[in-house]
Amino acid sequence: MSLDIFWFLPTSGDTRYLGKSDFGRPATNAYMRQIAETAERLGYDGLLIPTGASCLDPWVTAASLVPVTQRIKLLVALRTSLGNPTASARQAASLDQALGPGRLLMNVVVGGDATELAADGVFYDHDARYAAGDEFLQIWRRLLQGEKLDFEGEHLQVRGAQNFHAPATRPYPPLYFGGSSAAAHDLAAKHVDAYLSWGEPPAAVAQKIADVRARAARQGRTVRFGVRLHVVVRETSAEAWAAADRLISHLSDEDIAAAQRNHAGMDSVGQARMAALHGGRRDRLVVGPNLWAGVGLVRGGAGTALVGNPEEVAARLREYVDLGVDSFVLSGYPHLEEAITFAELVFPLLPGKQPVTLRAQSMTGGAFDVRAGQR
Numbered sequence: 001m002s003l004d005i006f007w008f009l010p011t012s013g014d015t016r017y018l019g020k021s022d023f024g025r026p027a028t029n030a031y032m033r034q035i036a037e038t039a040e041r042l043g044y045d046g047l048l049i050p051t052g053a054s055c056l057d058p059w060v061t062a063a064s065l066v067p068v069t070q071r072i073k074l075l076v077a078l079r080t081s082l083g084n085p086t087a088s089a090r091q092a093a094s095l096d097q098a099l100g101p102g103r104l105l106m107n108v109v110v111g112g113d114a115t116e117l118a119a120d121g122v123f124y125d126h127d128a129r130y131a132a133g134d135e136f137l138q139i140w141r142r143l144l145q146g147e148k149l150d151f152e153g154e155h156l157q158v159r160g161a162q163n164f165h166a167p168a169t170r171p172y173p174p175l176y177f178g179g180s181s182a183a184a185h186d187l188a189a190k191h192v193d194a195y196l197s198w199g200e201p202p203a204a205v206a207q208k209i210a211d212v213r214a215r216a217a218r219q220g221r222t223v224r225f226g227v228r229l230h231v232v233v234r235e236t237s238a239e240a241w242a243a244a245d246r247l248i249s250h251l252s253d254e255d256i257a258a259a260q261r262n263h264a265g266m267d268s269v270g271q272a273r274m275a276a277l278h279g280g281r282r283d284r285l286v287v288g289p290n291l292w293a294g295v296g297l298v299r300g301g302a303g304t305a306l307v308g309n310p311e312e313v314a315a316r317l318r319e320y321v322d323l324g325v326d327s328f329v330l331s332g333y334p335h336l337e338e339a340i341t342f343a344e345l346v347f348p349l350l351p352g353k354q355p356v357t358l359r360a361q362s363m364t365g366g367a368f369d370v371r372a373g374q375r
Contacts, residue, residue, distance in 0.1 A: 008329065016334055062074045085156065132155035139156065143162065
């Protein structure tokens with residue numbers, strides 16, 4: 001079995017330390033291209049391009065990667081609360097043609113922060129967002145399959161809608177999605193190809209997988225599964241845990257309290273589950289074997305990391321695989337360096353991944369290494 005291992009583009013900025021420090025990196029397009037080219041060269045299968053008010057636009061970012069990548073897949077946010085389904089279908093078909101068959105994937109995002117949505121002029125409550133998302137995806141999928149349609153829903157209406165430029169990937173670029181509420185699981189069961197869970201302990205992920213799988217079966221469908229995690233991997237376990245501690249060493253108690261208040265104001269069930277793992281407390285960050293919730297002290301969304309040496313991290317990934325997971329969307333701070341570290345240390349231990357270092361062929365002594373190699 002070969003796993004899909006994706007990396008993450010930090011389109012809201014990057015850092016060596018969470019919180020305020022002198023090591024922040026702005027989210028420039030040049031830096032995104034650098035990470036994307038590196039990830040492709042290392043053998044990652046895809047890149048998640050996130051969305052949010054603080055992020056670079058995911059569609060523009062994805063389009064900028066067309067001339068500098070050849071193989072890697074792009075998992076691009078499809079915002080059902082913000083976009084028009086007809087225009088979004090046209091965008092998807094255009095980008096899919098530019099990338100070539102099989103490289104564009106869509107990450108369905110209905111939105112989990114009512115305050116952020118209100119700033120964009122969207123005032124749906126939680127369940128209405130999912131009802132509108134269902135209507136959006138009904139229209140979007142049918143358009144990309146070549147239908148001309150009228151649609152009259154509670155939230156969305158189109159008349160004579162048509163997509164004139166077919167996607168390169170048939171019937172349409174695959175749909176990925178993550179959400180923890182009952183409404184989210186219904187949406188996944190009805191529409192998506194792959195369901196992504198944030199990195200909760202395996203027992204909790206198993207429950208979500210079982211629920212989505214059962215709901216999909218009632219729709220006559222099957223769904224693939226993936227997990228979204230951060231990683232802190234080093235040659236030894238002690239080095240990895242020390243690196244995790246350093247990552248949050250600049251956080252003040254005020255930083256943590258402010259972030260937790262912000263997260264508590266969201267109506268996202270998934271965010272509530274992330275926050276409940278640690279409760280905003282530094283002494284509750286180890287939430288499972290090699291599973292650490294320190295990132296979630298201040299970061300919304302995915303807030304857990306696998307921490308350990310290569311063998312430990314690979315073993316934890318295999319525990320999720322045993323539940324039916326075949327895809328992982330990973331990240332680490334800073335994202336350029338950690339993409340390299342993870343690939344060098346863990347790829348040799350994962351099915352279907354090739355080592356990215358060639359120990360027997362490495363010569364590091366300079367211009368005269370060739371003489372040493374001939375002895």
